[in-house]
Amino acid sequence: MTLTNHVSSAHDEKFVVRFPHGMRERLSASARDNQRSMNAEVVFRMDHSLALEAEITRLKAVIDRLLTAPSPARPEGA
Numbered sequence: 001m002t003l004t005n006h007v008s009s010a011h012d013e014k015f016v017v018r019f020p021h022g023m024r025e026r027l028s029a030s031a032r033d034n035q036r037s038m039n040a041e042v043v044f045r046m047d048h049s050l051a052l053e054a055e056i057t058r059l060k061a062v063i064d065r066l067l068t069a070p071s072p073a074r075p076e077g078a
Contacts, residue, residue, distance in 0.1 A: 017042075 019027070031041035 031038050
């Protein structure tokens with residue numbers, strides 16, 4: 001599920017995160033560049049990361065199937 005234009009509600013969970021030195025400044029610059037709040041930037045990036053992780057898992061399964069499939073027969077004389 002990709003979040004788009006999510007509106008905060010009383011049901012949203014709060015979670016405190018400690019960023020490594022310098023990460024907050026990088027996120028802040030990125031949020032500013034993308035015209036998002038810091039919170040929206042963090043949520044967007046986490047959601048995007050989870051979606052990519054699911055796609056990578058799917059693609060690995062496709063590759064595994066292709067690698068374990070019997071190879072096609074070669075034409076004679078090839």
